[in-house]
Amino acid sequence: MKKLFLFCLFILAPLQAQVPTHSHVVIVLEENHTYSQVTSTSMPYLTALGRKYAIATQYYANTHPSIGNYFMLATGQIITNTDSVCPSSFHVSVNNVVRVLLLNAKTWKVYAESLPAVGSLACNTGLYAPRHNPFVYLTDVQNSTVQRMNVVPFADPYVGFAHDLANNMLPKYAFVVPNLCDDAHNCSLSTADNWLKTHINPYVVNSAFTTNGLLIVTFDEGTGDSTHGGGDVYWTLAGPHVKPGYKSVFNYYQHQSTLQLTLEALGITGGYPGKAGTAPSMAAFFK
Numbered sequence: 001m002k003k004l005f006l007f008c009l010f011i012l013a014p015l016q017a018q019v020p021t022h023s024h025v026v027i028v029l030e031e032n033h034t035y036s037q038v039t040s041t042s043m044p045y046l047t048a049l050g051r052k053y054a055i056a057t058q059y060y061a062n063t064h065p066s067i068g069n070y071f072m073l074a075t076g077q078i079i080t081n082t083d084s085v086c087p088s089s090f091h092v093s094v095n096n097v098v099r100v101l102l103l104n105a106k107t108w109k110v111y112a113e114s115l116p117a118v119g120s121l122a123c124n125t126g127l128y129a130p131r132h133n134p135f136v137y138l139t140d141v142q143n144s145t146v147q148r149m150n151v152v153p154f155a156d157p158y159v160g161f162a163h164d165l166a167n168n169m170l171p172k173y174a175f176v177v178p179n180l181c182d183d184a185h186n187c188s189l190s191t192a193d194n195w196l197k198t199h200i201n202p203y204v205v206n207s208a209f210t211t212n213g214l215l216i217v218t219f220d221e222g223t224g225d226s227t228h229g230g231g232d233v234y235w236t237l238a239g240p241h242v243k244p245g246y247k248s249v250f251n252y253y254q255h256q257s258t259l260q261l262t263l264e265a266l267g268i269t270g271g272y273p274g275k276a277g278t279a280p281s282m283a284a285f286f287k
Contacts, residue, residue: 076274
């Protein structure tokens with residue numbers, strides 16, 4: 001009986017889902033809409049991407065308002081629910097995604113639309129909101145002139161997203177922050193969808209993605225919904241190693257699982273920040 005049991009384990013072990021190692025990961029955050037709002041006719045580009053690749057039908061934000069969800073994606077903790085804090089007076093020193101990436105010799109970059117300047121720690125200015133960019137609160141970034149240079153305006157002609165994509169310079173980990181209009185916070189979902197089609201689809205059709213890339217697009221929180229803390233939101237995963245047409249019904253994923261996934265997809269196997277260390281794995285999304 002023991003030999004039969006061990007034989008079964010040997011046969012079944014290769015069938016366990018694993019997250020393959022990718023050349024790089026790109027994550028894009030949208031704002032303040034529920035799953036059902038997104039899956040209407042408002043975002044045809046994004047939902048078509050989800051149908052082609054994979055979506056999580058039971059994915060919930062962690063809290064309200066925005067900032068706690070962004071911190072969960074960067075630190076595995078909510079940290080604060082005060083949206084008005086400014087980087088100059090709010091310093092986060094807990095373990096975080098930047099620290100883990102650097103410890104594992106992985107490059108990173110934040111592409112924040114409407115950011116005033118490279119390395120800026122500005123508070124709210126124009127259509128840019130630091131509460132949607134958790135990296136500028138991290139002491140690993142604030143206290144390092146080198147790491148601050150990895151926080152760049154999305155459209156910067158010399159270090160922005162389109163420049164890096166065209167010149168094969170994308171970092172291992174890229175966090176994309178559309179501005180308050182293009183993330184559907186102040187403007188419509190169709191505006192956000194058109195922005196994705198214009199600015200993110202060039203990555204989807206680029207060899208950087210089609211060869212060994214990974215793209216995650218999700219929303220920070222739902223609106224008018226506090227289920228599991230922050231409401232049911234749309235989450236999609238795209239890449240050549242993703243199960244095509246996959247719909248996960250696991251009950252339920254949250255932002256800490258995404259944090260775990262972004263690191264695991266880069267071949268990092270431990271030291272995950274906060275709740276990312278014990279979050280449900282998203283390996284089932286891969287072939």
